[in-house]
Amino acid sequence: MLKCFYIFKDKSRSRRRGESAPELSNESRRDGNSEGKRVAKSTGSVSSARSIPEMYREKEQNLRVFSLSELKEATRSFNRMLKIGEGGFGSVYKGTIQPPNGRGDPIVVAIKKLNTLGLQGHRQWVAEVQFLGVLEHPNLVKLLGYCATDGERGIQRLLVYEYMQNRSLEDHLFNRAVPVIPWKTRLKIILGAAQGMAYLHEGLEVQVIYRDFKSSNVLLDEDFNPRLSDFGLAREGPAGDRSHVSTAPVGTLGYAAPEYVETGHLSVKSDIWSFGVVLYEILTGRRTLERNLPVMQQKLLDWVKQFPADSRKFSMIIDPRLRNEFSLVAARRIGKLADSCLNKIAKERPKMSEVVQILTQAVQESEETTSLDITGPGPSRPTQLASPKQQLKKTIAETARPMRPIAQA
16 A cells, blocks of 8 residues: 555664664655655755655664564563554554663563564554654654564564553543543543644654544553554655645545545645544544444534534534533534534645644633533523634634644654
């Protein structure tokens, strides 16, 4: 599905025998993603933007290279009792590793072990190493290191991440065996996720398209701070005056933007659409597709259209597990924002920095909410909101405080 072709090169004699650093071949740059001129944000001058592989080569020494025996020991030979996740890529295990210098307490980690078959898995593994080897933000999962060995038992590709104690946003929204997360925690999570996405889109010298934003890829630490994970499908954005990159559509059903699915034209606006889907998941507590519901309610985006954010019926879509403990004013604002993100015209969707500003305002409104503002019929004021586009402009203009600067690597 990806047009890139990855190869391995042994870049340092100091690396263990049979292990190697991920390296991107020159063929991967022929699609033009990393070529052309880009305007430097700091000076306004025109300069050539570095590609992710070029940036990775400067930072690859920050990643720890593990031996397969170390990771077997960390997971008790990949014991099933330590498996915490599984997908098309392979399995994820909880493990314990020793600190790099051998001093201090053991470190609890998550270890992703890719399936040994298939070139596609290898390509995504290399992409993940390179992107997470470069990207650094409080709302992105931290990659600690990797293992790459080619031995008698075949190709072994593993990734070692910081461990996220509270699993994923998906678990807390849809798994009835997991305690429901309250309204303010939901806003904290989605705001942090938006800040991480804004960093990808606007906080680097190269634009990064995440391409796989969904609730299962928003991991939560012990304090429910969100971390975006799984960058195997990430791509560099268009360079110069190009509006998109062309690629075969990949991702998850229900989250992909319609123009991307139909044409293969990929841009940061594709991520904005996916973000709008997750906003409605946050509001409703429903998956994008629920086959056990009546036909008219199965597709989330079709169902919510019956309950516009500026209508009196809007509160009917709010997750009943919240037990009416939420700010209706803030919920309407988020519904309007979701509609803006889901605009069929990609260029009219908001930028991620604008999304952050609106969510920040929603958080403030929820903090200021009194008992009189908790759902029910609610005040008449929210029913008088403007159209999504007008509301977006008004919200940005009314934001008194500037957005907190996005942390950069």
